[in-house]
Amino acid sequence: MRVVDLAARQLISRPAISRHLRLLTEAGLLDVEQQGRERHYVLRAEPLRQVREYLDQVDGPELPARLTTGGLDALDTEVRRTSRDRRRSEGGRSSTRSRTSREDIA
Numbered sequence: 001m002r003v004v005d006l007a008a009r010q011l012i013s014r015p016a017i018s019r020h021l022r023l024l025t026e027a028g029l030l031d032v033e034q035q036g037r038e039r040h041y042v043l044r045a046e047p048l049r050q051v052r053e054y055l056d057q058v059d060g061p062e063l064p065a066r067l068t069t070g071g072l073d074a075l076d077t078e079v080r081r082t083s084r085d086r087r088r089s090e091g092g093r094s095s096t097r098s099r100t101s102r103e104d105i106a
Contacts, residue, residue, distance in 0.1 A: 002038050026083040 003021065007014040021041055024030045029047050033040045 001041055003041075006041075026086065027079060028086075 003014055003018055006021075007017050010017060021030060021032075025032055025041070027047075029044055029051075031042045031044055033042065
């Protein structure tokens with residue numbers, strides 16, 4: 001699906017949708033196919049299955065300790081590390097995305 005198609009269905013801007021798609025792609029949840037000037041995004045089934053299995057494990061009346069703020073911060077760190085390592089392993093291509101730290105956002 002194209003960004004413009006996704007944006008037509010949402011109340012957020014195309015640039016915001018593009019940022020979300022980039023993050024999902026970096027996390028390995030989407031594949032991107034360049035077709036002329038357009039990018040087409042496709043969900044990857046296997047990573048989503050793994051996410052679903054994990055959510056099924058933690059589904060319950062109380063969140064396990066690993067899903068508290070500290071646990072989620074650790075997850076955020078690991079996702080960022082994995083994304084960085086994936087970019088490096090792709091041949092060291094320079095990235096045009098801006099890098100923001102947690103302090104810049106807060």
